[in-house]
Amino acid sequence: KQEVTQIPAALSVPEGENLVLNCSFTDSAIYNLQWFRQDPGKGLTSLLLIQSSQREQTSGRLNASLDKSSGRSTLYIAASQPGDSATYLCAVCLYSNSGYALNFGKGTSLLVTP
């Protein structure tokens, strides 16, 4: 069974710092990897999707990388802001005989202090 691990579980940084969130997975036979943001008590918002054939994706201050062979992905956030405070979830997409499904990590809780 695919295991998805996110490190660290929690992170607190001062505003303006660059930071890296880590995600690792045990089965490299993935279709893609997705990063989501979740605010307290809310649903998930998609941030970036990296196809298995890609090495990285960028959106604004966010950059996600994927090394499928080693089972690792990183989410880089540049010039962090208090509004970035949220939980960040990593999920890998696999195919089974029933279709595509996402396996989620437990998330990294980020606090950016003014």
Next chain:
Amino acid sequence: DGGITQSPKYLFRKEGQNVTLSCEQNLNHDAMYWYRQDPGQGLRLIYYSQIVNDFQKGDIAEGYSVSREKKESFPLTVTSAQKNPTAFYLCATNTGAADTQYFGPGTRLTVL
């Protein structure tokens, strides 16, 4: 407005009762999913449906049931057989391929 709606936002259930959570979408997506989230945990897949009138069990389907009679709707029933139903329930949709999943705002279910 395009999107995914879930209702109610908060739901309280007495032990032994069945309750139904609503998920509606107007994104014209074929696939719909139900996840459960417990505090400090990632999301776990309960059921998913790739097309109308078809659905598949996820990792934790015991004590839950679903139907998919319309493309727009994928209701989840939490039955009395689910022994620990207190959790945050999230509905998601996508095109059915290995595509981005879009999430609703969630329903928080509490058993009294």
